[in-house]
Amino acid sequence: MMKQTLRRILSDHGMILVLLLLCAFFSAVTYSEQSPIGEAAAGQIAGAIKSQFGKAPRVLIVARDQSDDAAFAKKLDATLAAAGAEVLAVVKGEPKDARDALQKIAASGGRLDVIACTESTAAWLVFSDLKADFPLLGAPRLLKPQSYRWPNFLKSENLLNIANQIAVIAIVAIGMTMVIITGGIDLSVGSLLALSAVLAARFIRDYSGGVGASVAGMTLACLGAVIACGAVGAFSGGVITRFDIPPFIVTLAMMLVGSGLAYILASGQSVYQVPDSFVWLGRRASFFNIPNAVLLMLVLYVLAHGVMSRTWLGRYLYAVGGNREAARLSGVPVRRVLLFAYVASAVLAGLGGVIMASQLKSGSATYGNMYELYVIAAVVVGGASLSGGEGRMLGTLTGAFTIAVIQNGMNLTNVESYTQKVVLGLVILGAVMLDRIRHRQ
Amino acid sequence: MTQTVGMPVVSALPLIEMRGIVKSFPGVKALRGVDLTLRSGEVLALLGENGAGKSTLIKVLGGAHRADSGVIEIDGKVADFQSPQDSRDAGVAVIYQEFNLVPGLTAPENIFLGREMTRMGFVSREQERGRAAELFGCLGVTIDLDVPCRRLTTAQQQLVEIAKALAFDARIIVMDEPSAALTSHEVSHLFGVIRDLRNRGIGVIYISHRLDEISAIADRVAVLRDGVSVGQRPIGEISRKEMIELMVGRELKNEFPPRAASVGEPRLEVTGLRRGRAVRDVSLTVRRGEILALTGLVGAGRTETARLIFGADRREAGEIRLDGRVLSIRSPRDAIAAGIGLLTEDRKLQGLVLGHSVRENFGLPNLARLSRGGFVQLRREREEFGGYVNTLRIKVPNQEQRARNLSGGNQQKVVLAKWLARNCEILIFDEPTRGIDVGAKYEIYLLMNDLAARGKGIIMISSELPEVLGMADRILVMHEGRVTGEIADARTATQAEIMKLAIA
Numbered sequence: 001m002m003k004q005t006l007r008r009i010l011s012d013h014g015m016i017l018v019l020l021l022l023c024a025f026f027s028a029v030t031y032s033e034q035s036p037i038g039e040a041a042a043g044q045i046a047g048a049i050k051s052q053f054g055k056a057p058r059v060l061i062v063a064r065d066q067s068d069d070a071a072f073a074k075k076l077d078a079t080l081a082a083a084g085a086e087v088l089a090v091v092k093g094e095p096k097d098a099r100d101a102l103q104k105i106a107a108s109g110g111r112l113d114v115i116a117c118t119e120s121t122a123a124w125l126v127f128s129d130l131k132a133d134f135p136l137l138g139a140p141r142l143l144k145p146q147s148y149r150w151p152n153f154l155k156s157e158n159l160l161n162i163a164n165q166i167a168v169i170a171i172v173a174i175g176m177t178m179v180i181i182t183g184g185i186d187l188s189v190g191s192l193l194a195l196s197a198v199l200a201a202r203f204i205r206d207y208s209g210g211v212g213a214s215v216a217g218m219t220l221a222c223l224g225a226v227i228a229c230g231a232v233g234a235f236s237g238g239v240i241t242r243f244d245i246p247p248f249i250v251t252l253a254m255m256l257v258g259s260g261l262a263y264i265l266a267s268g269q270s271v272y273q274v275p276d277s278f279v280w281l282g283r284r285a286s287f288f289n290i291p292n293a294v295l296l297m298l299v300l301y302v303l304a305h306g307v308m309s310r311t312w313l314g315r316y317l318y319a320v321g322g323n324r325e326a327a328r329l330s331g332v333p334v335r336r337v338l339l340f341a342y343v344a345s346a347v348l349a350g351l352g353g354v355i356m357a358s359q360l361k362s363g364s365a366t367y368g369n370m371y372e373l374y375v376i377a378a379v380v381v382g383g384a385s386l387s388g389g390e391g392r393m394l395g396t397l398t399g400a401f402t403i404a405v406i407q408n409g410m411n412l413t414n415v416e417s418y419t420q421k422v423v424l425g426l427v428i429l430g431a432v433m434l435d436r437i438r439h440r441q
Numbered sequence: 442m443t444q445t446v447g448m449p450v451v452s453a454l455p456l457i458e459m460r461g462i463v464k465s466f467p468g469v470k471a472l473r474g475v476d477l478t479l480r481s482g483e484v485l486a487l488l489g490e491n492g493a494g495k496s497t498l499i500k501v502l503g504g505a506h507r508a509d510s511g512v513i514e515i516d517g518k519v520a521d522f523q524s525p526q527d528s529r530d531a532g533v534a535v536i537y538q539e540f541n542l543v544p545g546l547t548a549p550e551n552i553f554l555g556r557e558m559t560r561m562g563f564v565s566r567e568q569e570r571g572r573a574a575e576l577f578g579c580l581g582v583t584i585d586l587d588v589p590c591r592r593l594t595t596a597q598q599q600l601v602e603i604a605k606a607l608a609f610d611a612r613i614i615v616m617d618e619p620s621a622a623l624t625s626h627e628v629s630h631l632f633g634v635i636r637d638l639r640n641r642g643i644g645v646i647y648i649s650h651r652l653d654e655i656s657a658i659a660d661r662v663a664v665l666r667d668g669v670s671v672g673q674r675p676i677g678e679i680s681r682k683e684m685i686e687l688m689v690g691r692e693l694k695n696e697f698p699p700r701a702a703s704v705g706e707p708r709l710e711v712t713g714l715r716r717g718r719a720v721r722d723v724s725l726t727v728r729r730g731e732i733l734a735l736t737g738l739v740g741a742g743r744t745e746t747a748r749l750i751f752g753a754d755r756r757e758a759g760e761i762r763l764d765g766r767v768l769s770i771r772s773p774r775d776a777i778a779a780g781i782g783l784l785t786e787d788r789k790l791q792g793l794v795l796g797h798s799v800r801e802n803f804g805l806p807n808l809a810r811l812s813r814g815g816f817v818q819l820r821r822e823r824e825e826f827g828g829y830v831n832t833l834r835i836k837v838p839n840q841e842q843r844a845r846n847l848s849g850g851n852q853q854k855v856v857l858a859k860w861l862a863r864n865c866e867i868l869i870f871d872e873p874t875r876g877i878d879v880g881a882k883y884e885i886y887l888l889m890n891d892l893a894a895r896g897k898g899i900i901m902i903s904s905e906l907p908e909v910l911g912m913a914d915r916i917l918v919m920h921e922g923r924v925t926g927e928i929a930d931a932r933t934a935t936q937a938e939i940m941k942l943a944i945a
């Protein structure tokens with residue numbers, strides 16, 4: 001009974017298991033010393049001060065002049081003040097500044113109880129022999145955040161980074177999954193991604209006021225770019241269904257057309273005249289620290305999963321891929337269903353282009369190079385069959401994450417980028433072989 | 442053709458002895474201890490309802506499946522077939538219903554595929570052609586050796602398969618439903634070939650649902666039921682009725698249910714239907730509560746006519762009216778919306794999405810009705826299909842079973858459920874009982890009668906004349922794309938009358 005359940009889980013969600021194993025592997029090899037920084041470090045030290053020094057200790061905060069440390073100092077200052085401690089000074093700078101601050105405190109004749117440091121400022125030589133150097137201060141204790149051991153891979157920043165890195169490919173893969181389920185393929189997504197990025201940037205530059213563009217102006221520009229891609233998809237889909245030409249060839253042609261158009265429209269350069277706020281979609285996080293692009297990806301996957309598993313449209317897509325003639329004779333509007341798949345794929349590629357332009361704060365025709373292959377790899381690793389009729393959205397998401405995790409893990413373990421390509425290629429092959437073996441059973 | 446009906450050469454030692462063959466699939470025990478003996482120079486007919494385990498048994502013999510337990514002896518030696526290659530090396534050739542020919546290659550290329558005759562490393566076409574011609578000569582047939590096999594007729598392709606078996610000295614030839622797609626003339630020719638094989642000491646296992654054929658060709662009959670062998674008897678010692686009873690395990694009174702036809706006003710009226718050479722000016726009328734049989738030889742244009750009515754192909758001319766209203770049918774979707782359903786001749790290629798579940802197949806033409814706001818109401822779909830599973834007695838372990846794993850009869854019932862749920866006014870059955878066993882046939886006949894009694898119009902395309910005579914109210918005979926005759930009262934018609942119209 002147990003064994004059978006296990007086998008079912010393995011065969012239904014084999015790729016998830018592989019993904020988890022990969023995560024476990026990279027967690028193990030990146031297991032190392034971590035020290036808290038920023039607000040987390042401030043919270044820890046504030047707690048230590050409160051518990052060890054009772055009411056109203058006198059504190060000096062020492063941080064370097066950089067963003068994490070600034071956040072540390074600000075948070076700690078505020079927390080301590082609220083708890084009734086006396087913060088004599090906040091140093092943000094170099095060892096010399098710390099020495100000056102200590103001397104000032106000593107000169108004013110005050111006692112000092114705690115010097116609150118970050119991991120790096122605690123190691124400054126100025127604090128190495130406080131008793132000898134500043135006898136007037138009493139015996140201040142040096143506090144620094146406690147270090148702990150934790151895998152670099154599993155740090156929340158890294159996990160969010162993985163998700164953010166793969167968001168574009170994963171979103172484009174939604175459309176590709178639909179196309180592949182109908183038994184087709186769309187090679188034009190990489191080019192459409194570039195086209196969309198260039199179009200969005202140009203629309204902003206030319207019509208929405210460039211660097212001073214409003215939110216509405218940017219939204220319209222991006223929408224325009226996505227719709228333009230949709231039109232290209234409708235054209236491909238139209239040619240495929242009307243003239244019965246293999247999708248491979250039609251979308252191969254559109255790949256060249258799209259890429260060429262992107263270069264023409266960008267005049268071979270990067271279009272960067274966009275406002276700073278344009279990066280909102282690609283780089284910002286406005287909800288629980290989850291990057292907006294990742295959030296969008298998750299929402300789209302939930303929607304796509306619903307469409308594929310619950311609606312008649314999803315059924316039609318599967319049926320057309322499973323047996324086109326039987327579907328037609330059952331009254332499925334085969335041409336319209338296929339058209340939908342190619343439009344959806346192109347629209348999502350366009351959306352991917354907008355996100356990428358936002359991430360990189362510019363639009364360039366070089367974006368999305370080879371992306372069609374990564375996207376197809378994600379879909380296939382996710383268990384979809386290139387002969388159509390089979391595949392799941394959640395599988396594709398797993399596939400995309402598998403690829404991202406492998407890339408990220410190799411980056412963390414300092415694997416050379418050429419080697420990474422070799423490994424990635426072999427992993428894709430391995431995943432598909434695994435799927436074959438599983439199906440044969 | 443040598444039609445020598447001499448005494449078969451029967452040796453004492455059996456060619457094949459299968460004992461206690463057991464084979465299970467997830468959820469199904471297909472074979473539960475089957476025994477089978479085949480002597481050389483013998484034609485053994487393997488009978489059984491769909492799902493009885495015939496296909497599984499021959500796949501075990503052909504090395505496509507491995508038995509869970511049981512022994513296969515060939516010439517008294519235990520054989521362990523790991524692959525089709527092993528079985529082939531042991532002299533077993535299986536000719537499946539779907540031929541194993543590469544459509545783009547010629548007959549000699551197919552015959553020697555994988556065992557090419559070479560001279561100094563190069564394929565020697567002349568040598569292969571010569572040997573192929575010799576083989577076909579032995580079979581008493583001539584086949585164009587230079588055209589790709591896809592251009593040969595089904596009967597010719599079958600002969601290529603037989604020649605292929607002979608080319609590697611097969612001593613056991615298994616034929617799965619060889620006559621299913623053949624005309625009666627081609628069938629009698631095939632029988633000549635089989636008798637010839639028998640006289641050479643080759644053992645033939647012949648699978649068919651057509652009991653007339655079995656009486657004509659077999660020396661012995663083995664019957665399977667629910668994965669068990671229920672009897673092996675010489676042909677002289679078993680009557681047709683007994684064969685059926687052994688197969689279904691109960692007494693069967695009639696092959697066709699009684700029809701109490703009350704035919705009303707015209708419902709479907711088709712005039713001047715035309716497309717190329719296949720359909721030339723066909724007109725027909727189906728009345729309320731009527732079963733109209735459309736018969737003729739294979740290639741007479743019957744299926745093509747049905748496809749035009751259904752919108753599967755575009756018609757060049759012709760008008761289609763339902764209840765007096767002119768329909769503009771440009772696609773199957775239009776036809777279905779108008780209330781016309783088509784049960785295709787080829788269920789696997791055209792009727793079902795084999796890789797999908799039976800429930801999804803059932804839902805496909807009904808999704809618009811079963812959906813609300815774009816979402817399929819899965820519960821309603823399950824309930825409705827569950828109802829049909831019960832009333833049609835579809836044998837499936839659960840609704841998520843893939844259509845591929847069903848027997849022919851059950852597949853046909855799923856297709857039927859699809860159209861019943863659409864509540865079609867006109868149903869076209871194209872060879873509704875092809876490849877279906879006697880028990881399931883009877884059930885499908887009952888359903889057709891029931892539909893007619895509810896006022897629907899039914900067109901039944903069939904090549905089996907007993908079926909045409911047993912079921913139809915009226916018969917249209919087609920020949921070369923034209924309707925060559927109408928028999929207004931099927932009860933008084935004879936097979937000879939129909940054949941006369943079908944040939945000219």
